[in-house]
Amino acid sequence: MEAILGQYPRLVAFAERLLALFPFLEKALKKLPAVKREMQAEQQKATLSVEHTLKPYDPGFLELPGQGVAPTKLKAQMRERMQKENPRWQKGLVSGGVYHGQKEHIDFLNEIYAMHSQTNPLHVDLWPSITRYENEITSMTANLLGKRESQADIVGSVTSGGTESILLAMKTYRDHAREVRGIRHGEMIVPETAHAAFDKAAMYFGIKKRTVPVGADMRADVRSVRRALSSRTIVVVGSAPSFPHGVIDPIAEMSELARRAGAGFHTDACLGGFVLPFARELGYSAPDFDFRLPGVTSLSADTHKFGYAAKGTSVVLYRSASLREHQFYITTDWPGGLYFSPTLAGSRPGALIAQCRAAMLRMGRQGYQDAARRIFFTARKIKEGLADIEGLELLGDSLFVIAFKSKDLNIYNISERLGRAGWNLNGLHRPACLHLCVTLLHTQKGVAGRFLKDLKIAVQAERKAPLKSAGMAPVYGMAAALPARGIVRDLLRAVLDRIYRP
Ligand SMILES: Cc1ncc(COP(=O)(O)O)c(C=O)c1O
Structure with missing residues (x-):
């Protein structure tokens, strides 16, 4: 079906709009026996593929063992799995994912983590050191991102990741708008390319999301933002990058x-x-994006990405304490006591905050600048090589995320072929393309060259004999071609259910 639909993208787009406008049509569609059969077949195909590709191990322990398993045995088993799973990112074959990866850095962070593994900043009185580290992290990040120049009282929180930072910021705008501006049904204006976390926030917090398109350069269209603004707008969003x-x-x-x-x-x-602040001083052009701009009232920056801390931390910052206060949770009537917490979680892993502080201080400004230099240089080399491969086209003018598409080849088949050569790229759609997010691991000797060589081979092979229905290609093909987004959603729900079943 997707092969046929794929030939009529305009018809598909029209049908998609129609179905979005009249949801009952999609409900009726789902009841048709032929559609039901097709959906079941697709679900079966997708869930089978999940079993093959994402669940390579036997189900393991389904009940607690009567007696505890010997630590040596457990360690051996778990180490073996990591030894199997780690080499791919260690060799620099994965897009994003792991951002630093050097053994000494990781060992150091693990040591700091172990030192603090029992801490929990919910108990502010028990571990004031963790609170102090959190304040250092937010302050160092704010100063990197224009605090001094803004002369504002930038404050923030350490969260569990980019998604939590974004969720909190959106909740903050919702509550600020309700309490200060008297807006009950606020709207957020979000470019279509902004992270899915904004959509999640709209869903979780009941905020209406107005999506604005991007131009041919893949950047948000300013005119559309202007048109979307209204007295109900609580926040406008932009990505960097x-x-x-x-x-x-x-x-x-x-x-x-x-x-x-x-x-x-x-x-x-x-x-x-943690990368863009160094672009201009390294001779690359990058526009202002942080608190230096007077209109920027909040910002999220992930320490667990290019901040080079272990997974589980990010920073959300606000231009003023009076805005941040709408992020906090406080209850005065709970029998459990007077209770307050700054972020979504109650108890929080203090050890992650401690290792994040340690990562930032181990790197220092110079360390971050050196890392950015290597990343920009490698990305430029890959982009230049990629531009010479016939049939591929770069999307947008980026500094370290390299997105590319093809006019005449199935880009997901290229991804499948790269996968067979060991690579793990991100598959994207609307438009169909792939990206490689360059990290320090790609700056290792020989990695960029190997990528360009494997990419060239994949393109040539695909041109000679296109793959038939392999890997994720049919799933993306269907997702792109099927106008009924509810049906695609149902399919992904089934996939998610299968992933999280023993
Ligand atoms: C621009 C951007 N925003 C937000 C996020 C969400 O971050 P996380 O996966 O840490 O929740 C990501 C993740 O890649 C991102 O690239």
Whole structure:
């Protein structure tokens, strides 16, 4: 079916709009026996493929063992799995995922983690050191991102990751708008390329999301932002850079529009927060995106990405304490006592905060700048090589996320072929493309050259004899071609259910 639909993208887009406008049509469609049969067949195909590719181990322990397993045995088993799973990222074959990866750095962070593994900043009185580290992390990040120049009282929190930072910021704008601006049904303006976490926030917190398109350069369209602004706008969002194509939205223009409308502006620098500040001093051009711009009222930057800390931390910052206070949770009537917590979680892993602080201090400004230099250099080399491969086309002008598509080849088949050569790239759609997010692991000797060589071989092989229905290609093919998004959603729900079943 997707092969036929894929030939009529305009018809598909029209049908998609129609189905979105009239949800009952999709419900009726799902009841048709032929559609039901097709959906069941697709679900079966997808879940089988999940079993093969994502669940290579036997189900393991389904009940607690009567007696505890010997630690030596457990360690041996778990170490063996890591030894199997780690080499791929260690060799620099994975897009994003692991950002630093050097053994000494990891060993050091693990040591700091172990030292603090029992700490929990919920108990502010028991471990004041963790609170102090959290304040150091937010302050160091704020100073990297324009605090001094802004002369504002930038404050923030350490969260569990980019998604939590974004969720919290959106909740903060919702509650601020309700309490201060009297807006009951607030709207957020979000470019279509902004991270899915904004959609999640809209869903979780009941905020209406107005999506604005991007231009041919994959950056948010400023005119559409202007048109979408209304008295209900609580926040406008821009990425620095965006996850899919690594481009920086026109944050100066967008945040100025928001400021004039009295709305907030959130820069999502989850990916770029610890890389972009070094671009200009290293001779690369990058626009302003942080608190130096007066309209930017909040920002997220992930320490567990290019901040080079272990997974589980990010920073969310606000231009003022009076904005941040809408993030906090406080209850005064609970029999469990007077209770307050700054972020989504109650108890929090203090050890992650401690190792994050240690990662930042071990790197220092110089360390981050050196890392950025190597990453920009490698990305430029890959982009130049990629531009010479016939049939491929770069998307957007990015500094370290390399997105590319093909006019005449099935890009997901290229991804499948690269996968067989050991690579793990991100498959994206709308438009169909792949990306490689360059990290320090790709700056290792020989990695960029190997990538370009394998990519060239994959393209040539695909041109000679296109793969038939392999790996994720049919799933993406269907997702792109099927106008009924509810059906695609149902399929993904079934996949998720299968992944999280013993
Ligand atoms: C631009 C951007 N924002 C937000 C996120 C979400 O971060 P996390 O996966 O840590 O929740 C990502 C993740 O890649 C991202 O690239």
